Amino acid sequence: MHSRRDLLRGIAAATGAGLGSSLLHDRQALADSSDDPRFLIVFCAAGGGSIIDGPMAIAASESANPDTINTFPDSQLVGWSGSPFRVPELSSSQMGPIPSGYSVTPSTYIGRRRSDLTVATWTRTSVNHQIGQRRSVTGNEAWRGRTMQELVAWQYGSQAPIPNVHLLAGLGYAEHGTDAAVPSYARGQVVANPAVWPLSLDGTRGQPDGLDPAVLEAVRKQRNSRFEPASRFHQLFGNAPKLVEWGDLRGTPQERIEGLDLITKLMVPSAENQAALSALGLEPSPATAQVMQAFPRLGIDPLEAQAALAFLLLKYRVSVTVTLGPSFDFIYDEGASEGEFLADNSILNPPLAFDFSHQAHRAGQAVVWNRIYRTIDGLISLLSAEDFGDGTSMWDRTMIYVASDFGREKHRPAGASDWGTSHSLNNGVMVFSPLTPGDTLLGGVDPDTGFTHGFDPQTGAPDVGREMAEAEIFSGLLGALDIDTTDSGLPSVPALKRS
Amino acid sequence: MPPDLRTRLLGALLPTLLLAGCATEVESPTESRIGRVQAKSGEVWGRDLGQGLGLEAWDLCQELGEVDCITDAHRITLGGVEPTVLGIDQPLDNAAVSAPIAVDRVATSACAERYRRDQAGPAVLFGPVLDGDVASYNARLMVSRALVERLLSRRANADEDAALVDLYDALKPLSTDLARDWSVGACVVVATSTEALFY
Numbered sequence: 001m002h003s004r005r006d007l008l009r010g011i012a013a014a015t016g017a018g019l020g021s022s023l024l025h026d027r028q029a030l031a032d033s034s035d036d037p038r039f040l041i042v043f044c045a046a047g048g049g050s051i052i053d054g055p056m057a058i059a060a061s062e063s064a065n066p067d068t069i070n071t072f073p074d075s076q077l078v079g080w081s082g083s084p085f086r087v088p089e090l091s092s093s094q095m096g097p098i099p100s101g102y103s104v105t106p107s108t109y110i111g112r113r114r115s116d117l118t119v120a121t122w123t124r125t126s127v128n129h130q131i132g133q134r135r136s137v138t139g140n141e142a143w144r145g146r147t148m149q150e151l152v153a154w155q156y157g158s159q160a161p162i163p164n165v166h167l168l169a170g171l172g173y174a175e176h177g178t179d180a181a182v183p184s185y186a187r188g189q190v191v192a193n194p195a196v197w198p199l200s201l202d203g204t205r206g207q208p209d210g211l212d213p214a215v216l217e218a219v220r221k222q223r224n225s226r227f228e229p230a231s232r233f234h235q236l237f238g239n240a241p242k243l244v245e246w247g248d249l250r251g252t253p254q255e256r257i258e259g260l261d262l263i264t265k266l267m268v269p270s271a272e273n274q275a276a277l278s279a280l281g282l283e284p285s286p287a288t289a290q291v292m293q294a295f296p297r298l299g300i301d302p303l304e305a306q307a308a309l310a311f312l313l314l315k316y317r318v319s320v321t322v323t324l325g326p327s328f329d330f331i332y333d334e335g336a337s338e339g340e341f342l343a344d345n346s347i348l349n350p351p352l353a354f355d356f357s358h359q360a361h362r363a364g365q366a367v368v369w370n371r372i373y374r375t376i377d378g379l380i381s382l383l384s385a386e387d388f389g390d391g392t393s394m395w396d397r398t399m400i401y402v403a404s405d406f407g408r409e410k411h412r413p414a415g416a417s418d419w420g421t422s423h424s425l426n427n428g429v430m431v432f433s434p435l436t437p438g439d440t441l442l443g444g445v446d447p448d449t450g451f452t453h454g455f456d457p458q459t460g461a462p463d464v465g466r467e468m469a470e471a472e473i474f475s476g477l478l479g480a481l482d483i484d485t486t487d488s489g490l491p492s493v494p495a496l497k498r499s
Numbered sequence: 500m501p502p503d504l505r506t507r508l509l510g511a512l513l514p515t516l517l518l519a520g521c522a523t524e525v526e527s528p529t530e531s532r533i534g535r536v537q538a539k540s541g542e543v544w545g546r547d548l549g550q551g552l553g554l555e556a557w558d559l560c561q562e563l564g565e566v567d568c569i570t571d572a573h574r575i576t577l578g579g580v581e582p583t584v585l586g587i588d589q590p591l592d593n594a595a596v597s598a599p600i601a602v603d604r605v606a607t608s609a610c611a612e613r614y615r616r617d618q619a620g621p622a623v624l625f626g627p628v629l630d631g632d633v634a635s636y637n638a639r640l641m642v643s644r645a646l647v648e649r650l651l652s653r654r655a656n657a658d659e660d661a662a663l664v665d666l667y668d669a670l671k672p673l674s675t676d677l678a679r680d681w682s683v684g685a686c687v688v689v690a691t692s693t694e695a696l697f698y
Contacts, residue, residue, distance in 0.1 A: 162596050169575065170586025176593075189596050192575035192585050199562050200573050200601040207604065208564075209611035211683060216603065218669045219684040222662060223692060230658030233694035240534030242594070243693050250599045257597060276563040329584065 023155065023484035030158040037156035037320050038397050038435065038481045041310060041379065042137060042149060044173045044325030045372060045404040047129070047355030050421075051428035052410070052450055053365035055085040055110055055119055055441075062447040067414045069450045070361070070421075078107035084441035085114055088366065093344075095367065096360020096418060101344035104366045109373035113380055118436040119428050120476070120496060121443030121452035123467040124406045127423035129355070132405035133172030136429075139474025143488045145178030148401070148474065149321045151483050153186035157320040161256040164188045165313055167306040167324040173403060174323055184245070185253075188323070194302075194309040195270065202263035206280045224250065265316045268292070268308050270299040287312060290385075294378035300333055301348050307375045311382045314394060326353045326368060357408050361421040365408070376400055376432055399433035399481055410450030426451050429473060435480040437498050443468065460495030536697045540590060541577025541605075545569040548606065548690055551650040552613040553623045560608035568608070573601040602691050610686035614679060624649065625682045633678040639664045642682065646689045663688060 023029040052058055052070055059074045060066035072088045079086035087110050091103030110117065125140050126132045137147045146154075149164050157163025166174035166188045176187055191197045203220075204210040211219065224247075228234045237243055268291055269277050269284045277284065285291075291311060295304035306324040313319040331349035332342075349371065350356040356364035383395035407427025412419045428443065443455040444462045454466035457476070469491075476496030478485055539547070549556050560568035569577060575587055576595045582588040595601075617625040624645055627638040643663035647655035655663070663685045667677065674680040689695065 170582075170588070184593065187593060190575055190587070190591060192581065192587065193572065196562050196566055196572040197576075197597075200576050200597040200604065203600050203603040204607065206562075207608055207611075209608065209615065209683075210604075211607055211611075211680060211687075212673070214673045215670060215680050215684060216607070216687075218673055219666065219687050220603070222666045222669055222684075223688040226662035226665070227659055227688050228692050228694075230656060230662055231692065231694050232656070233697075234692075236529070236531045237534055237536045237693075237697070239530065240536040240697075242536050242538060242697060243534075245594055246538075246599065246693060246696070249594060249596055253596050254599055257600065273563050276565070280563065328586070 022486040024151075027158075030155065033155050034157065034159040038152065038399065039156075039314050039383075039394065040148060040152040040321040040481060041314075041398065041400045042173060042321070042323040042325075043372060043376060043400050043402045044133070044168055044171060044323065045354060045368070045402050046133065046168070046171055046173070046325050047328065047353040047364075047368070048132075048357060048406050048408050048423055049354045049369060049372070049402070049404040049427075050357070050361075050365055050408040050424075051119065051121070051404075051430070051452065052445060053088070053362070053408075054106075054369050054430060055087055055114075055117065056428060056445050056452070057086050057088045058445060058447045058450060059086070064448040068411055069448065070408075070410050070412055071447070071450075078111075080111065080114065083114055083439050085110060085117065085119070085439070090362065090366045092363060092418070094418075095347060095350060095363040096356065098342065098347065098350070098360075100342040100347050102347065102363065102367050103345065104370035106370050106373050109370075109377040113373075113377060113432055114439050116380070116432050116434055116436075116438050118431045118433070118438060118440045118442065118496065120431070120441075120473055121428040121445075121454055121468055122470060122473045123452075123454075124425045124427060125470060127406050127425060129405045130172040132423075133403070134175050135172075135470050136403040136405070137173055137474075138177060139472075139490075140470040141178065142471035142474050143179075143485070143490055144181070146182055147175070147177040147188075148477065148481075149188055149323060150177050150179075150182045150186045151478060152321040152481060153188075153319075154183060155483055157186060158183075160320055161253065161260060161262070161318050162189050162313070163320050165310075165319045165322050166190050167194060167309060167322060168327065171325075172405075173325070184248075191309070194305045195268075195273070197309075198263050198266040201257050201266065202261075203258065205263050206277070206282045208280065220250070260316065260318070262316070262318060266309060266312050266318070268298065268305075268312070272299070285312060287315060290382060294382050295375075297333070297348075300335065301331060302327060302329075303349070303371065303375055304378075307379055311379060314383070314398070315386055326371060328352045328355070354404070354408075357421045359420055360418050361408060361412070362418040372402065376402075380432065396434050399431060399435050399477070401477060402430040402432070404429065426467075428452050431477065431480075431496075433480065433498075435482075435498055436477075436496055442495055455495060457491060457493040457495055538578050538590075538594065538697050541569045541574060541579045544577070544602075544696055545605070547695065548609055548650070551690070552609055552686075554609060554612060554616075558609075558612055560605045568601075568605045573605065576601045577605075599691075602696065603687065606687045606690040607683065610683045610690060611679075613686065614682050624686075628678055628682055633667065633681050636664060639667060639681065639685075643685060646686055650686075650689045651692075651694055 058071045060071040077086045087106040093101045153163035291308040298304040310322040330351040336346040386394040407424040409421040454468040475490035476493030480497040562572040566572045578590045627641040631638040
């Protein structure tokens, strides 16, 4: 995609104007960027999603050590002619120690989306969950500790009401960066409960005894301009940073949020609260039918609820980046059980998500990858159908970055069908986006060891003697998102950008 | 000077000296150079709000009639923590962008509940307006002073009194139920002031 920004950059380069200056520090350029945004969804593969249990699965027939390396019988793998990807289709009567059967069909989703799937290998620097999570979005603090989400929000979100939303709290993926120069609007906003959060976006609506909006506006005005300035507390501490921040939030951000009627646009009712919403005069989002079709289990599955809200946040231009992913909670669908406790496929999320691999690697990886693929498939369907307004779709401008804490151990007890694994530095990332090459594997895997190797950052050619650093993948993804990295000192990795 | 005379002189001058000192302090407070102000968590603010309005914590605000605003619906937005399920064991570093809206929402609900109960009687806070006439300056002044005393644990100064009492004039062209809107509105002004939210 070529943008007006590319044109401006081209002119600047040709004339020598603006040399060395970043778009990030130019208010007008930021305003222009907000008209021509890229959207970033960070999909957290929390707990440790292993790339060789995903689209880089190793066939037993390829390996010199098929019994002791994490390989799959050839019959369990589904691939596509001319594609570097293959995925394992698995089923079992046990999910490790949990007496519940499962069967997964990731080929349904990867087959449909592989033209926009890019996998790049890398070697991480920590096997601590929180640290690995953080480094997956900062490239190991590669650019002054700024997160990818902050950079996208900074460049593209200056006009958005809440540019950077984190729907998955308490993990390293949702931490603030460490660069104080990042504007406050670009910092992540945590949304703990997507189902009721929209209610906090309007001061009066949906309250049984609420004030009329005009009355509340007058009340706020009297408080801000008369009552508070008269108080000794305000006179003493009015310039304290926290009070200045609070005063700022009461201004433009509040006006934007309430002015956009987000309490309606972002409200997807569940079967339980639909009646209560109507009784309180609240309408469901006009996009409710759309998101219910893509995420029919959003009432019982928090990940689907997150994905629905993520779509709405982007659709209504509330945000330019959203972070979401499976939690570490055990989630069980009682409705799928038909009276039988722990019926097959009733476990939506195993305890600890991918970190369930400590107990049952194969089952944990299979179920959580499938869960992630299915949710991404729904998001792509919704975004593809959404017209951006210039003949392109929302999806044409979006990147879904599947960020993992780290990889998993490559070995297994000889011939084991399921086993426990520890954490491993070696892994790869998945990116679904029209902005990255698509149906492309950057790097490769040694089928005899299960370890991945790197690629040439310029050409993308495999390089068995190279490992990709976190900073390189971070930089390559920022490049694909067209983030201005002037003066960042980041390595150049054009191989990750679709030409 | 004989000791008894000195004592009597000091006794006579002391109130004057104290008043002079207070007056100087009130007229020109020195702005804090440190500005070390912290936000109350939603639970602490909610406790203060409930205590001031004579309401139990669970009576303050319920979203959709069943989700407690402070301990559930807006818990993290209001600076709370929830380590067990959400893994949030530290309050947010910065105020959430929707926090001022959530605060207004909780306060409106709580103040409206106090008004509703006062209407049913016996009145705890809004009696002077409910028993008399909201158009009465004195009735509004009494309620205004009670609000500041109950919610901020101090006496209101003259400018604060005026700001609350004058809210009536601002609402007059907008409201169809001035007694209720002024009472709830004045309550929201005090309950959501920075003095009530920070320490």
